[in-house]
Amino acid sequence: xxxxxxxPVVPPGAVEINDTVCLIDDGERIxxxxxxxxxxxHATDDAVGRRVAAAQILALGLAKQxxxxxxxxxxxxxxxxxxxxxxxxxxxxxxGEKLGPKGPHxxxxxxxxxxxxxxxxxxxxxxxxxxxxxxxxxxxxxxRKGWLRRGSGGGAAVAEEVRGGGxxxxxxxxxxxxxxxxxxxxxxxERVLARAGKLEEAAPVFEASMAVAGxxxxxxxxxxxxxGLLEAGAVYGRLKNGFYGLxxxxxxxxxxxxxxxxxxxxxxxxxxxxLGVLLGLDRAPEVKTxxxxxxxxxxxxxxxxxxxxxxxxxxxxxxxxxGVLYVDGHVRVYHGEKHRLGKTHVARRNLSMPxxxxxxxxxxxxxxxxxxxxxxxxKLIAAMKGRVLPAVRELVGAERRVMIVFDRExxxxxxxxxxxxxxxxxxxxxxxxxPQWPRxxxxxxxxxxxxxxxxxxxxxxxxxxxxxxxxxxxxxLRSDGLQTTVLTTHPGMRAVEVAWRMFERWxxxxxxxxxxxxxxxxxxxxxxxxxxEAGRTVVNPKRRRLDKELKRLRGKLRxxxxxxxxxxxxxxxxxxxTVRGFKIANGKLGKEIRALRSRYEELLRRRRKxxxxxxxxxxxxxxxxxxxxPEAKHLxxxxxxxxxxxxxxxxxxxxxxxxxxxxxxxxVIREVLRSPADVLPDAQAGLLRVRVHGMPNGRSNxxxxxxxxxxxxxxxxxxxxxxxxxxxxxxxx
Numbered sequence: 001x002x003x004x005x006x007x008p009v010v011p012p013g014a015v016e017i018n019d020t021v022c023l024i025d026d027g028e029r030i031x032x033x034x035x036x037x038x039x040x041x042h043a044t045d046d047a048v049g050r051r052v053a054a055a056q057i058l059a060l061g062l063a064k065q066x067x068x069x070x071x072x073x074x075x076x077x078x079x080x081x082x083x084x085x086x087x088x089x090x091x092x093x094x095x096g097e098k099l100g101p102k103g104p105h106x107x108x109x110x111x112x113x114x115x116x117x118x119x120x121x122x123x124x125x126x127x128x129x130x131x132x133x134x135x136x137x138x139x140x141x142x143x144r145k146g147w148l149r150r151g152s153g154g155g156a157a158v159a160e161e162v163r164g165g166g167x168x169x170x171x172x173x174x175x176x177x178x179x180x181x182x183x184x185x186x187x188x189x190e191r192v193l194a195r196a197g198k199l200e201e202a203a204p205v206f207e208a209s210m211a212v213a214g215x216x217x218x219x220x221x222x223x224x225x226x227x228g229l230l231e232a233g234a235v236y237g238r239l240k241n242g243f244y245g246l247x248x249x250x251x252x253x254x255x256x257x258x259x260x261x262x263x264x265x266x267x268x269x270x271x272x273x274x275l276g277v278l279l280g281l282d283r284a285p286e287v288k289t290x291x292x293x294x295x296x297x298x299x300x301x302x303x304x305x306x307x308x309x310x311x312x313x314x315x316x317x318x319x320x321x322x323g324v325l326y327v328d329g330h331v332r333v334y335h336g337e338k339h340r341l342g343k344t345h346v347a348r349r350n351l352s353m354p355x356x357x358x359x360x361x362x363x364x365x366x367x368x369x370x371x372x373x374x375x376x377x378x379k380l381i382a383a384m385k386g387r388v389l390p391a392v393r394e395l396v397g398a399e400r401r402v403m404i405v406f407d408r409e410x411x412x413x414x415x416x417x418x419x420x421x422x423x424x425x426x427x428x429x430x431x432x433x434x435p436q437w438p439r440x441x442x443x444x445x446x447x448x449x450x451x452x453x454x455x456x457x458x459x460x461x462x463x464x465x466x467x468x469x470x471x472x473x474x475x476x477l478r479s480d481g482l483q484t485t486v487l488t489t490h491p492g493m494r495a496v497e498v499a500w501r502m503f504e505r506w507x508x509x510x511x512x513x514x515x516x517x518x519x520x521x522x523x524x525x526x527x528x529x530x531x532x533e534a535g536r537t538v539v540n541p542k543r544r545r546l547d548k549e550l551k552r553l554r555g556k557l558r559x560x561x562x563x564x565x566x567x568x569x570x571x572x573x574x575x576x577x578t579v580r581g582f583k584i585a586n587g588k589l590g591k592e593i594r595a596l597r598s599r600y601e602e603l604l605r606r607r608r609k610x611x612x613x614x615x616x617x618x619x620x621x622x623x624x625x626x627x628x629x630p631e632a633k634h635l636x637x638x639x640x641x642x643x644x645x646x647x648x649x650x651x652x653x654x655x656x657x658x659x660x661x662x663x664x665x666x667x668v669i670r671e672v673l674r675s676p677a678d679v680l681p682d683a684q685a686g687l688l689r690v691r692v693h694g695m696p697n698g699r700s701n702x703x704x705x706x707x708x709x710x711x712x713x714x715x716x717x718x719x720x721x722x723x724x725x726x727x728x729x730x731x732x733x
Contacts, residue, residue, distance in 0.1 A: 204280020
């Protein structure tokens with residue numbers, strides 16, 4: 001199906017819901033517009049009209065629930081309920097809806113009476129829920145609301161529930177130390193079978209465990225599964241027979257990333273039994289085991305395919321997010337001495353060092369999409385031509401027009417023209433020196449972009465940068481009087497959005513910093529190296545050495561010439577009245593200057609004969625370079641991308657109830673992931689209960705309660721079991 005491009009027709013003063021729909025509120029009436037055409041109108045205080053408008057917009061497919069929720073300030077669940085009623089009953093279904101709490105609809109009549117009798121008899125709330133056929137959360141909610149009350153035996157019931165019959169940390173430590181085959185090895189028979197190669201993979205089996213350190217990471221499991229972490233089975237098949245298979249290996253690596261365990265070597269300092277609880281096993285794999293599994297996956301050589309499969313999945317889940325893509329290189333410094341790597345400039349250290357450059361592609365929300373490793377530190381334009389843009393085109397389709405945002409390293413008007421002809425729009429800073437525009441050209445421009453209100457002093461002109469290429473030049477006047485210039489080939493994007501998209505590139509830089517600090521992005525995963533692919537070219541090392549020597553000679557020559565000139569100024573004409581006399585007196589210095597000039601010109605001639613770049617196979621032995629093995633690094637980086645996206649998804653679930661989500665959201669989620677939790681399997685109810693322990697303050701506890709409630713709606717089963725994940729906050733228990 002051909003993709004049609006909509007012209008952004010937005011009435012003045014409108015609030016955008018998305019690229020198609022907007023609304024105008026003049027204080028008396030609210031009007032809705034679709035592509036600039038009036039769609040619906042109602043009084044500002046007309047609640048029914050507001051419901052009808054939202055339901056119609058959803059029914060027509062003009063906007064998504066999340067977009068309307070953000071624009072109207074209405075919960076997505078409420079919008080879903082209104083849509084269902086509108087489809088079933090028409091407008092009449094949206095009239096006269098009772099506002100506020102509806103009262104208990106499950107605990108009524110005999111059920112409520114029976115539940116109260118059991119509570120007064122001292123029964124635990126879990127037992128009461130099972131007996132009356134309701135969810136335990138329903139009983140707890142009724143107690144908090146005052147519809148039910150605990151009886152005199154409630155203290156014993158609460159104590160029973162809190163302990164849950166599970167093992168305490170001290171008990172588990174004793175059991176782990178007494179493992180018959182090593183620390184925390186309690187599943188003896190399965191390990192013997194695995195040793196003999198008779199076990200494909202140990203199945204997850206959970207036991208009731210209280211206060212498991214780091215078990216809060218299980219909160220991220222629904223997001224990890226939705227993002228496709230375990231879809232690797234379709235790519236890798238399965239690993240060799242053993243106690244740990246592909247599923248447990250991938251989950252272990254993902255939980256390591258979420259718990260900030262920076263490398264496999266750090267596992268020797270973590271509790272193996274505690275991490276084993278997260279996997280449903282007696283213990284987590286030790287260092288040499290996880291290294292062996294990584295080596296087996298790397299040997300398969302399918303990391304790039306796995307990454308493409310995940311990126312394709314993410315694009316399908318949020319196609320609008322890839323309309324704008326940020327591309328930038330991240331330099332990983334190599335500190336070892338065993339291998340000789342090509343050097344590149346490391347901006348954060350302002351040094352040229354042995355390093356590898358990875359090129360990351362992030363969507364418009366700065367979420368990572370995929371990464372490619374540059375061969376022998378190729379430049380941004382070469383990397384984009386060779387691998388980045390073909391991968392983007394494979395993901396988004398041949399016809400879709402995509403805007404690519406990058407920094408000045410990608411500046412090239414000829415390259416911009418090529419991109420434009422390949423159905424890519426460009427957004428980048430202008431490079432070089434250019435005259436300033438008069439201040440009278442600038443005016444304040446404000447607007448809303450992605451739900452944010454922004455305002456800049458902007459000016460815009462259309463300029464010609466190459467034959468056949470005319471681009472929009474948008475300049476921002478800064479508070480210090482300087483002008484920041486942005487160029488784009490996108491014809492219809494608003495100037496305020498052009499500026500905002502360009503200036504938001506700092507979010508990708510922040511992403512790199514966050515990944516370095518929290519996910520060990522620069523850690524060396526595999527120590528081996530391999531030969532660079534034949535045909536690849538590198539900067540000619542002979543030419544580089546000549547450049548270095550020429551620079552030294554220029555400095556020395558300037559120094560001698562300065563000294564010669566100083567002597568000429570101070571020459572006493574009474575002693576040496578002629579130039580000849582001065583030259584004779586300073587003959588030694590003059591001879592040294594002439595020798596340096598001769599040497600400089602000779603090196604300059606040799607430099608002209610040397611090509612700027614040479615193929616790697618033509619390098620002499622002393623200049624031969626290698627590249628680090630990329631497979632294991634690519635795989636672990638992909639898993640870290642999944643973990644980062646899962647963390648982002650959890651931040652989004654904190655909801656509007658947490659006022660400082662943007663500033664503190666990730667910090668809260670990090671604490672939740674690291675917090676202890678009770679892991680309580682309930683085979684009878686088919687649940688795996690994860691009870692997260694309390695947070696340091698009340699607002700965080702409230703956020704965790706809301707997070708658990710929304711995660712429970714997903715009804716996710718723990719992989720390899722029939723147990724549905726059920727999350728609770730211990731504070732609410």
